[in-house]
Amino acid sequence: MDKEKQAGLQEKVRVEFESYSHNEQFARVVTAVFMARLNPTMEELEDVKTAVSEAVTNCVIHGYEDRIGTIRMELSCDHGQLTVEIKDWGMGIGNIDQAREPLYTSKPSRERSGMGFTFMETFMDSMEVRSVVGEGTTVTMKKQIGNKILEKKVV
Numbered sequence: 001m002d003k004e005k006q007a008g009l010q011e012k013v014r015v016e017f018e019s020y021s022h023n024e025q026f027a028r029v030v031t032a033v034f035m036a037r038l039n040p041t042m043e044e045l046e047d048v049k050t051a052v053s054e055a056v057t058n059c060v061i062h063g064y065e066d067r068i069g070t071i072r073m074e075l076s077c078d079h080g081q082l083t084v085e086i087k088d089w090g091m092g093i094g095n096i097d098q099a100r101e102p103l104y105t106s107k108p109s110r111e112r113s114g115m116g117f118t119f120m121e122t123f124m125d126s127m128e129v130r131s132v133v134g135e136g137t138t139v140t141m142k143k144q145i146g147n148k149i150l151e152k153k154v155v
């Protein structure tokens with residue numbers, strides 16, 4: 001297969017940005033541009049952008065708290081399967097199972113609702129969290145994009 005045909009089936013981009021809260025918008029836009037090549041529905045686009053916002057906000061608010069650190073986002077696709085990996089080198093999570101529970105938040109006083117991980121899980125097909133206290137957190141989410149379009153073409 002020639003190089004340009006291969007692109008779109010299997011490819012990867014990686015961006016790094018600082019943990020300013022306005023970079024949540026930057027991450028959403030980069031995600032939308034990358035997804036455009038996968039022919040997403042509006043719903044798929046909105047679902048992934050919401051999951052990305054939640055993951056990046058967590059790096060900003062929890063991972064780095066009051067300091068500025070680096071957030072790395074890697075987007076890859078493999079025949080319509082989108083993988084989004086969002087990584088920080090912040091404080092890490094002591095109890096991942098507890099953190100993933102709906103309504104659990106370590107910052108109730110900051111008016112967080114504790115629903116970020118639950119949204120990521122709901123809007124994506126899968127979500128994995130790896131974290132080491134004092135070293136940082138990596139969230140990996142996957143979603144098959146464009147299924148509905150394929151199904152329509154087959155029928």
Ligand SMILES: Nc1ncnc2c1ncn2[C@@H]1O[C@H](COP(=O)(O)OP(=O)(O)OP(=O)(O)O)[C@@H](O)[C@H]1O
Pocket residue numbers: 054058059062063064088090091092093099100104105106107111112113114115116117118137
């Ligand atoms: N990147 C991260 N670094 C450190 N801790 C994290 C990170 N992401 C999540 N956590 C921990 O997991 C908890 C649950 O995260 P979740 O996104 O579900 O809720 P929240 O951020 O507290 O509230 P919400 O997302 O609804 O505003 C957080 O309160 C925090 O303690």
Ligand SMILES: [Mg+2]
Pocket residue numbers: 054057058115116117
């Ligand atoms: Mg959150």
